Amino acid sequence: MQPEVQAKLTLDGRSVIGGESIILTVPRASLAPKKAVDFLSDKPIEIELEGELLALDGEDAPFYVDRPETV
Numbered sequence: 635m636q637p638e639v640q641a642k643l644t645l646d647g648r649s650v651i652g653g654e655s656i657i658l659t660v661p662r663a664s665l666a667p668k669k670a671v672d673f674l675s676d677k678p679i680e681i682e683l684e685g686e687l688l689a690l691d692g693e694d695a696p697f698y699v700d701r702p703e704t705v
Contacts, residue, residue, distance in 0.1 A: 662687070
């Protein structure tokens, strides 16, 4: 059985093209680790996830991009 989590994602970053602020909202995604994760490790861990965006009833798109005004 592959571990899986369904979650809403809000990613805050910058456009690699223009550098402006971007907020990406994914109302629902299904995510699973690409390989085993050792949560008991005494070293920092890195988790690679893969998955898909899920369509929700009432949503117009699987994700939304906002460009907040900067002051």
